[in-house]
Amino acid sequence: MNKENIYKQLTKEIPNSKVYINEPMKNHTSFKIGGIADIYIKAKTVEDIKYILNYVKNEQIKLTIVGNGSNILVKDGGIRGITMQIDLDGIHINEETVKVGAGVKLATLGIALKKEELTGFEFAAGIPGSIGGAVRMNAGAYGGEFSDIVEKVTCITPEGIVKELEKEELQYSYRHSRFVDTNEIILYATLKLEKGNEIEIKNKMDELMLARKTKQPLELPSAGSTFKRGADFYASKIIEEAGLKGFKIGGAQVSEKHSGFVVNVDNATAKDVLELTQYMKKVVYEKFGKELELEVEIIGE
Ligand SMILES: Cc1cc2nc3c(=O)[nH]c(=O)nc-3n(C[C@H](O)[C@H](O)[C@H](O)COP(=O)(O)OP(=O)(O)OC[C@H]3O[C@@H](n4cnc5c(N)ncnc54)[C@H](O)[C@@H]3O)c2cc1C
Known part of the structure; x- marks a missing residue:
C-alpha cells in the first residue's frame, strides 16, 4: 500500500491520535536533525497502539517506536514505514505510588510530584525525555536512576498482548533494561516515591537544574x-x-x-x-x- 493510502486510512481509523505524512524528524528530535518519516503518529490511546500493531503486522509495514526524541539521531534518509510516538498521558497519584503514562514528559511529572510533596524523582526532572524513553534507557543523573524508583511497568508486545512486569523482571543495569532487547512497548510505569517537603524538593530540583545549565x-x-x-x-x-x-x-x-x-x-x-x-x-x-x-x-x- 502506498503511503498516501496508509495516511488516509489511519487518519480515519485512529481519530484520537495525530497522523502525519512525510514528517521531518527534525521536528521531533532534540538534535533538530533527521530526514522524513513516511508516516508519523502521535499515539494517544492504548486502543490506537493496538490498532497500529495489528495494522503493521497485516500489511507487513516496518514500525519504529519513539518517545520525546531526546536520545536518538535520525539519519538523513529518514524512516520508512510507520514511526509511532508513544504519547499516552496521565499521572495518577495514590499516596506514594504514582502511575504515569509513557508519553508524560519528565519535566511535567517533576512539577506534579513537587506539588504533591513526593521526593525521589528530583534527579530526573531536568532530563528532556518521556517516561517511556526514560524507563527503557534507565535514564539517570546526579546519583539517581530510573531503576531506583520504578516498581512496575505495563507494556504491550508486538502481538498486542498487554503485560504487567514487576521490577525484578525489568533487568535493569546502567542505561539498560529488558526493553532494549525486546520489542515490547512501554505504556505505563508505576513509580514508588517517598513523602517529602515541597520547599526541599524545589530547592533540590533548582540546584540540579542550575548544575545542568552551568555545565551542559x-x-x-x-x-x-x-x-x-x-x-x-x-x-x-x-x-x-x-x-x-x-x-x-x-x-x-x-x-x-x-x-x-x-x-x-x-x-x-x-x-x-x-x-x-x-x-x-x-x-x-x-x-x-x-x-x-x-x-x-x-x-x-
Ligand atoms: C540536553 C539533554 C540532557 C540529557 N540528560 C540526560 C541525563 O542526565 N541522563 C540520561 O539518562 N539521559 C539524558 N539525556 C538523554 C535522554 O533525554 C534520555 O535518554 C531520555 O530518557 C530519552 O527519552 P525519550 O522519550 O526522549 O526517548 P527517545 O529518544 O524518543 O527514544 C529513545 C529510545 O527509547 C525507545 N522508546 C521511547 N519510548 C518508548 C516506549 N514507550 N516503549 C518502548 N521504547 C520506547 C525508542 O524506541 C528509542 O530506542 C539528555 C538529553 C538531552 C538532549
Missing part, C-alpha cells in the same frame, strides 16, 4: 551525552584529554562547554554527526586504547 550546552540542540560512561573512564573527560573539545565536522561540533555532548551548531546533518562521532572514537582509541560506545541511538536510513 542546553542552548544548542543535542541528544545529551553522546557516549556512555566507560567501565573505568568518563567519556567527556577522555574526549577532552584527546584534544577534541570544539572540534567540528560540518555543522556538528564537540561542545566547547561539555566534551561529552555533540551539538548541532549550524544545520548539521546526521552524516556530520556520524562522521564526527566516528572520528572521536578513532582518536580516543588511538590515544588511550579506550572504546567509546554510543549512548545516542541511531535510527532510520
Whole structure:
C-alpha cells in the first residue's frame, strides 16, 4: 500500500491520535536533525497502539517506536514505514505510588510530584525525555536512576498482548533494561516515591537544574551525552584529554562547554554527526586504547 493510502486510512481509523505524512524528524528530535518519516503518529490511546500493531503486522509495514526524541539521531534518509510516538498521558497519584503514562514528559511529572510533596524523582526532572524513553534507557543523573524508583511497568508486545512486569523482571543495569532487547512497548510505569517537603524538593530540583545549565550546552540542540560512561573512564573527560573539545565536522561540533555532548551548531546533518562521532572514537582509541560506545541511538536510513 502506498503511503498516501496508509495516511488516509489511519487518519480515519485512529481519530484520537495525530497522523502525519512525510514528517521531518527534525521536528521531533532534540538534535533538530533527521530526514522524513513516511508516516508519523502521535499515539494517544492504548486502543490506537493496538490498532497500529495489528495494522503493521497485516500489511507487513516496518514500525519504529519513539518517545520525546531526546536520545536518538535520525539519519538523513529518514524512516520508512510507520514511526509511532508513544504519547499516552496521565499521572495518577495514590499516596506514594504514582502511575504515569509513557508519553508524560519528565519535566511535567517533576512539577506534579513537587506539588504533591513526593521526593525521589528530583534527579530526573531536568532530563528532556518521556517516561517511556526514560524507563527503557534507565535514564539517570546526579546519583539517581530510573531503576531506583520504578516498581512496575505495563507494556504491550508486538502481538498486542498487554503485560504487567514487576521490577525484578525489568533487568535493569546502567542505561539498560529488558526493553532494549525486546520489542515490547512501554505504556505505563508505576513509580514508588517517598513523602517529602515541597520547599526541599524545589530547592533540590533548582540546584540540579542550575548544575545542568552551568555545565551542559542546553542552548544548542543535542541528544545529551553522546557516549556512555566507560567501565573505568568518563567519556567527556577522555574526549577532552584527546584534544577534541570544539572540534567540528560540518555543522556538528564537540561542545566547547561539555566534551561529552555533540551539538548541532549550524544545520548539521546526521552524516556530520556520524562522521564526527566516528572520528572521536578513532582518536580516543588511538590515544588511550579506550572504546567509546554510543549512548545516542541511531535510527532510520
Ligand atoms: C540536553 C539533554 C540532557 C540529557 N540528560 C540526560 C541525563 O542526565 N541522563 C540520561 O539518562 N539521559 C539524558 N539525556 C538523554 C535522554 O533525554 C534520555 O535518554 C531520555 O530518557 C530519552 O527519552 P525519550 O522519550 O526522549 O526517548 P527517545 O529518544 O524518543 O527514544 C529513545 C529510545 O527509547 C525507545 N522508546 C521511547 N519510548 C518508548 C516506549 N514507550 N516503549 C518502548 N521504547 C520506547 C525508542 O524506541 C528509542 O530506542 C539528555 C538529553 C538531552 C538532549
